[in-house]
Amino acid sequence: MRIKCEMDIINRLLPSLNVKKGGKGCHTQLSIGRKPQTDSKEGILFLMACTAKDRNGAKYQIKDNIEQIFAKFINEGKATIRLKDPQQDLCLCKADPLQLKNFLTLLRKASLGQDIERISLSTLAPASTKSVDKPKTKMSVTSKKNYPLTKSFPSLLEHLHISQCRMKKIDSRIFQLKKLIHLDLQENVIEELPPTFSQLTSLRELILSTNKIQTLPSSLCLLPNWKETLSLLDLSNNLINLLPIQLCELDNLVTLKVDHNKLETFPPTIGRLKKLKYLSASHNKIETLPCSFMQLRLEHLDLFSNPFADVTKSDLEETEWQVPSLVECCGRMIRKNRLPYSDEDLHTHLCRYLDSARVCWCGGFCFEGCVRAMTSFSLKTLSPTVSAVDLQGRTDVPVLLFLCSPQCQRKYKINPYAYWR
The missing domain is CATH 2.30.29.180 (Ubiquitin carboxyl-terminal hydrolase 26/29/37, pleckstrin homology-like domain)
Structure with missing residues (x-):
């Protein structure tokens, strides 16, 4: 034996x-x-x-x-x-x-x-x-000719790096590596991310930069292993134009890199990423930031080369308030209590409605029943290390916020810079 x-x-x-x-x-x-x-x-x-x-x-x-x-x-x-x-x-x-x-x-x-x-x-x-011989825990493949087609990956791998292999789909054998902690698949041609990431129960760092990924599936962000263990996510140099709101459920995310994509904004609840310390989203199409962005406490922030609008004073819509609909009231409670939902539980139309929730200045959620406001904010208050957003060295950026009730509107008029914490 x-x-x-x-x-x-x-x-x-x-x-x-x-x-x-x-x-x-x-x-x-x-x-x-x-x-x-x-x-x-x-x-x-x-x-x-x-x-x-x-x-x-x-x-x-x-x-x-x-x-x-x-x-x-x-x-x-x-x-x-x-x-x-x-x-x-x-x-x-x-x-x-x-x-x-x-x-x-x-x-x-x-x-x-x-x-x-x-x-x-x-x-x-x-x-x-x-x-x-000591089991191999690290492996690096940097050319297509060295890719193991006939041999299996060592079962005890903890660090796997595969680049420049023209990989279009992630090899299913990778998802059998139960000990994998660090997965680096940069510089390939991957277009889609499969749901089988759920099998990598020990994964902490995922690098997918320089591929052809167009969307980050919301279902991946709800995987228990992603929510509990994932600390680094690198999606830079891809074709992503929208980050799912479920990204904000990654409670242990420390580093997020989304440089050189087509992002127009961040998820409205990004402020929930309490452990996020390093965020880079340079060279995108971001024009405004959601107000929950002000909740972040970062160590490094890079938003260089985004077409931020130049806002010099607070801009508040004037509208007549109406009683919120029953659908809106239900949606606000679901999002407030962070109740899970999926296409299996609700009609697809209702799921998309819940996904479109806006975060109020006070921290609550709202949908159609809200007022839009725009103001500016200095990024220097969020991080000790901030890259300017343009060549002129500007660090003030526009912040888009929504007000869910007449009470929030009155408070905002009194002090538009009293951001919710």
């Missing part, structure tokens, strides 16, 4: 000799078996640990030689085997929890001299290079 893990050997005599243990754990193949050419029933059972430096392996007798097994964190793939002779602790980690449980159960039985003949044991032969 064999398992693969990382193992660190601690000599329990070293502290008494005032010697500190050095080194780190290394990838190891652990086996339970008998030496070759010994009788299968009478041969002595050994625990053998093979590493890349010692493929022949270190062998430890099992019977009456296991002092204790510490398995408190076995569900995390961790355990410690304490030997009597030599006086060492074998500290295991990064093992498959189920395989580790079975391995330690067999080891306990063997140490007590119980019958384990029904279980197939390993031959204690030197390990192959493939078995003891």
Whole structure:
């Protein structure tokens, strides 16, 4: 029986000799078996640990030689085997929890001299290079000829970079990489993003710059793994003209890059991205910012080369207020309480209506029953590092806001710069 893990050997005599243990754990193949050419029933059972430096392996007798097994964190793939002779602790980690449980159960039985003949044991032969080499966690493919067509991707990949491969669709094999943390697919010709991103449960950083993506599907922004773990999203140098309002549900997003697209504005609830620190959206078609943009607290902001209008004073529409419709009242409550909805729950027309919600100056939501206002705001109040929006060094930009009630309108007239926080 064999398992693969990382193992660190601690000599329990070293502290008494005032010697500190050095080194780190290394990838190891652990086996339970008998030496070759010994009788299968009478041969002595050994625990053998093979590493890349010692493929022949270190062998430890099992019977009456296991002092204790510490398995408190076995569900995390961790355990410690304490030997009597030599006086060492074998500290295991990064093992498959189920395989580790079975391995330690067999080891306990063997140490007590119980019958384990029904279980197939390993031959204690030197390990192959493939078995003891550390699993590959990073991979970079920068040309089409090097793309693995006949070989599968290493299953334990954490960082994958694929560029300049003329990839039109994302390879379905990538979505089988459960350990993937960083996925970089820049400089390809990808046009669509499939819903199978839900399989990448560990994904934290996604780079899709310099492709031909036209839309970011709203369904992706609602994936549990995106909402809980995604911290970096790079969509720069694409063909996107609208970011879905569901983007603002990415609670852990820290970095958002959408430079060189066709964006005309940001989602009205972008201020909900409380953890967002780095935002760049240069070279787009943004003319105004939504008022919730003022809620952001950034460390770096770049909105260079956008056709912002030049607003020098507050501009407020004058209109007669009417009682909101029943549909508007329902829509306001749904958006206020952040109730989830989809085309499976509501008619498509109602979903699009809810998507079109506007954020009031006070923080509430409104639809048709609102008043439009325009004012200017200095980006320097949002971030210590701000790039000017044009070559003249301007940092004041127009802010489009909506007022949901006569009360908000009166307050706005008194102080149009008392932005909601």
